Amino acid sequence: MFNIKTEAKGYVAHGVSACAGCGMELIIRNVLDVLGNDITLVIPPGCSALFCGFGSETGLKVPAFQGNLENSAAYAAGISRGYEVQGNTHTKVVAFAGDGGTLDIGLQSLSGMMERGDNVLYICYDNEAYMNTGIQGSSATPAGAWTTTTPGGKPVCKKDLLGIAMAHRIPYCASASVANLPDLRKKVEKAKNIYGPRLLHIQCPCPTGWGYHTAKSIEICKNAVQSGAWVLYEYEAGRIKVNTKLKVLKPITEYFKYQKRFANISKEDMEALETFVQDNYKALLERSE
Amino acid sequence: MQMQQEKHTKKLQKCKVYGPCAIDFVSSNTGSWRIERPVIEYDNCIKCGTCKRYCPADLITIDEEKRECITIDLNYCKGCGICANECPMECIEMVEERGTN
Amino acid sequence: MTHYKMLDGNTAAVEAMKMARVKLISAYPITPQSTIAEKLSEIVEAGELEAAYIRVESEHTAMSCAIGAQLTGIRTATATASVGLALMHEVLNVASGCRVPIVMPVVNRSLASPWSLWCDHQDSMAERDSGWIQLYCENVQDVYDTVLMSYRIAEHPEVLTPVMVCLDGFFLSHSMQKLEILKQKQVDQFVGEYCVNNLKLDPADPMVIDNLTGSDEITEMKYQQAAGFERSRSVMNEVFEEYAIMTGRKKAVVEGYRTEGADAVVVTLGSMSGTAKYVVDQMREQGKKVGAVKIVSFRPFPYNELKEMLKGIGRVAVIDRTTGFGGQGAPLWLEVKTALGSNVIINDYIAGLAGRDIHTGTIQAVFENLMNSREEAEKPVWIDCDIENAMNLREVERYV
Numbered sequence: 001m002f003n004i005k006t007e008a009k010g011y012v013a014h015g016v017s018a019c020a021g022c023g024m025e026l027i028i029r030n031v032l033d034v035l036g037n038d039i040t041l042v043i044p045p046g047c048s049a050l051f052c053g054f055g056s057e058t059g060l061k062v063p064a065f066q067g068n069l070e071n072s073a074a075y076a077a078g079i080s081r082g083y084e085v086q087g088n089t090h091t092k093v094v095a096f097a098g099d100g101g102t103l104d105i106g107l108q109s110l111s112g113m114m115e116r117g118d119n120v121l122y123i124c125y126d127n128e129a130y131m132n133t134g135i136q137g138s139s140a141t142p143a144g145a146w147t148t149t150t151p152g153g154k155p156v157c158k159k160d161l162l163g164i165a166m167a168h169r170i171p172y173c174a175s176a177s178v179a180n181l182p183d184l185r186k187k188v189e190k191a192k193n194i195y196g197p198r199l200l201h202i203q204c205p206c207p208t209g210w211g212y213h214t215a216k217s218i219e220i221c222k223n224a225v226q227s228g229a230w231v232l233y234e235y236e237a238g239r240i241k242v243n244t245k246l247k248v249l250k251p252i253t254e255y256f257k258y259q260k261r262f263a264n265i266s267k268e269d270m271e272a273l274e275t276f277v278q279d280n281y282k283a284l285l286e287r288s289e
Numbered sequence: 290m291q292m293q294q295e296k297h298t299k300k301l302q303k304c305k306v307y308g309p310c311a312i313d314f315v316s317s318n319t320g321s322w323r324i325e326r327p328v329i330e331y332d333n334c335i336k337c338g339t340c341k342r343y344c345p346a347d348l349i350t351i352d353e354e355k356r357e358c359i360t361i362d363l364n365y366c367k368g369c370g371i372c373a374n375e376c377p378m379e380c381i382e383m384v385e386e387r388g389t390n
Numbered sequence: 391m392t393h394y395k396m397l398d399g400n401t402a403a404v405e406a407m408k409m410a411r412v413k414l415i416s417a418y419p420i421t422p423q424s425t426i427a428e429k430l431s432e433i434v435e436a437g438e439l440e441a442a443y444i445r446v447e448s449e450h451t452a453m454s455c456a457i458g459a460q461l462t463g464i465r466t467a468t469a470t471a472s473v474g475l476a477l478m479h480e481v482l483n484v485a486s487g488c489r490v491p492i493v494m495p496v497v498n499r500s501l502a503s504p505w506s507l508w509c510d511h512q513d514s515m516a517e518r519d520s521g522w523i524q525l526y527c528e529n530v531q532d533v534y535d536t537v538l539m540s541y542r543i544a545e546h547p548e549v550l551t552p553v554m555v556c557l558d559g560f561f562l563s564h565s566m567q568k569l570e571i572l573k574q575k576q577v578d579q580f581v582g583e584y585c586v587n588n589l590k591l592d593p594a595d596p597m598v599i600d601n602l603t604g605s606d607e608i609t610e611m612k613y614q615q616a617a618g619f620e621r622s623r624s625v626m627n628e629v630f631e632e633y634a635i636m637t638g639r640k641k642a643v644v645e646g647y648r649t650e651g652a653d654a655v656v657v658t659l660g661s662m663s664g665t666a667k668y669v670v671d672q673m674r675e676q677g678k679k680v681g682a683v684k685i686v687s688f689r690p691f692p693y694n695e696l697k698e699m700l701k702g703i704g705r706v707a708v709i710d711r712t713t714g715f716g717g718q719g720a721p722l723w724l725e726v727k728t729a730l731g732s733n734v735i736i737n738d739y740i741a742g743l744a745g746r747d748i749h750t751g752t753i754q755a756v757f758e759n760l761m762n763s764r765e766e767a768e769k770p771v772w773i774d775c776d777i778e779n780a781m782n783l784r785e786v787e788r789y790v
Binding site for chain 1 (some may be wrong): 413414416439442444445446448450451454456457458459462463464466480481483591592593595596597598599600601602603604606607611680694732
């Protein structure tokens with residue numbers, strides 16, 4: 001049982017040492033608010049591990065296990081099956097991992113979990129780099145972005161996590177954003193009640209790593225959605241549905257503004273990126289119902 | 290699972306466990322971080338709930354009955370300024386607060 | 391009515407896991423363990439074992455699934471060998487650090503590189519500091535017995551330490567031997583139900599497990615693990631005793647063979663122990679006063695028992711089935727040397743690497759070399775190595 005030393009409105013403590021303006025804080029609170037406390041979280045080392053706490057102190061009021069960086073999906077699969085084998089089919093097992101622990105080092109165990117059809121809700125909060133260790137580039141870092149290991153701007157584009165998930169033909173996956181919290185919450189609720197592997201890919205604004213004033217977190221994500229850089233869509237039973245159908249996309253500069261990580265992109269690269277983003281959006285719209 | 294069955298017959302008592310675990314639910318003093326504090330101008334506040342929705346630390350409570358409807362838990366407010374940035378009526382201002390808390 | 395079967399080591403391990411009623415299996419195939427993963431799958435499919443089977447995509451995941459599942463309160467099964475164990479390395483430390491009492495057969499096989507399919511102890515020796523108990527088996531009966539006893543040792547509330555049951559690849563895993571199988575009722579009574587009540591994942595009893603811990607606490611947590619190891623010594627003896635009463639087969643953490651009045655003794659690990667005993671009998675018939683000592687528990691190492699057993703014996707040969715590069719000797723020698731001190735001649739013999747048979751000739755050569763040593767060998771003796779030609783194994787034609 002937890003010793004409640006300070007009160008909290010929900011299942012997450014209010015004073016957690018995530019950065020001011022951290023998108024992940026907002027995401028995890030909303031996710032847990034929708035899921036309730038009959039869950040078990042698997043959290044790898046990284047920004048989300050801040051919620052697991054330090055020593056005997058934690059910021060979570062639900063069962064959780066802090067695993068390794070690359071095997072959140074594996075621990076979650078084992079825990080889920082362990083509950084099932086004992087007749088517990090109601091406790092939701094949820095992995096809450098960052099982009100590095102999902103798309104790079106964690107891709108193998110995620111793929112295995114998805115292929116086997118394990119009953120796990122996998123949530124990737126994507127701040128587009130290894131933020132907790134100091135802003136190193138990951139395969140989720142967008143092309144052109146500065147990180148400490150791509151100081152000249154990342155030369156290659158971002159891995160398509162949902163594309164990978166769809167290639168495994170899982171029952172449900174979706175992208176979400178803090179820019180549209182009702183949509184995010186609806187998707188968590190939907191995912192909650194489906195059996196099998198479900199994946200939510202949520203853009204997570206990071207003032208520290210992206211180089212912007214903390215107050216701009218939500219605004220930047222809105223611009224990401226409205227410029228097509230972050231498309232809100234769902235994949236369910238083999239079909240894609242784009243949630244926010246935009247007739248005109250905002251120019252990519254609207255998304256890049258405020259963010260120091262995009263400050264040094266050349267004009268040519270910017271145009272190439274804009275084309276890439278718009279083509280990608282069009283293609284998704286075409287596949288969408 | 291044994292625990293669930295015996296929950297009704299067993300009493301809550303302190304048991305020693307070995308290995309790393311956390312059972313003290315604690316909020317740390319993140320309020321000491323901030324250098325700015327949100328201040329609300331209620332003349333234009335329409336109680337839309339946007340500030341509450343976007344506060345990353347979930348510190349805002351809205352009492353619809355009151356004119357001064359917003360309560361922000363300043364014990365934990367990091368002064369990120371999201372509430373001020375998102376308020377559609379621009380009634381939140383971030384006021385400097387260095388050295389005070 | 392005693393019930394006998396002809397099984398190989400892998401099947402014997404599966405039989406023991408089945409009778410211990412494991413509830414979840416997560417095993418990745420690797421030679422020479424693969425038949426364990428296969429047979430477990432077969433018996434689950436056939437309904438002989440009621441368990442969930444996670445067809446994992448790597449050994450790293452196999453151990454991760456087992457840890458996750460066992461934390462929810464069930465006995466799990468996994469097994470591996472060689473580079474599979476090496477791949478598990480990171481997560482082995484999670485199992486021991488979080489006090490998850492998993493029992494895992496390790497089918498000893500050489501580590502790459504070079505690639506080999508065959509037996510040596512490099513794999514388990516590389517994990518001797520992983521915080522796992524390590525027990526070594528001599529024959530197929532031993533495999534079955536040791537796996538069963540390991541659940542009792544690992545799950546004891548004052549031990550809570552995972553156990554590696556090591557069996558030599560091919561020599562035991564694929565060798566058909568006659569063994570006694572216990573009745574299910576006996577096993578149920580002996581092994582019991584899984585009721586570990588330490589760190590657990592249970593929504594009705596929530597906790598956060600394995601979070602970041604400070605320098606102010608980890609030393610004490612590691613001390614807890616050390617205490618678990620210490621406690622395992624007596625628990626092992628108690629469990630061995632109980633099993634002996636049930637079966638008539640008595641194990642000990644270290645087992646001596648004809649060591650009384652011996653001038654020289656060979657210390658062994660694993661299946662080579664049987665050959666060593668055979669050679670001891672031969673040599674005793676020739677009037678040579680020799681004996682053999684088999685280490686059963688390598689971790690925790692039985693230094694007191696070994697000291698007692700080898701009191702007064704002037705010459706000891708240790709056969710290391712692993713390399714131990716850069717050390718004054720290889721792992722088993724280092725333990726024995728530390729236990730016995732400097733008033734004894736203790737030579738380290740590297741032998742049996744990558745499936746090279748440790749046959750009667752090898753043991754005889756070891757004894758001969760030991761008896762002719764005027765003083766302790768300065769470094770390991772590569773007793774079965776073709777030293778003359780070792781540096782000339784390969785020649786290539788190339789432009790220089």
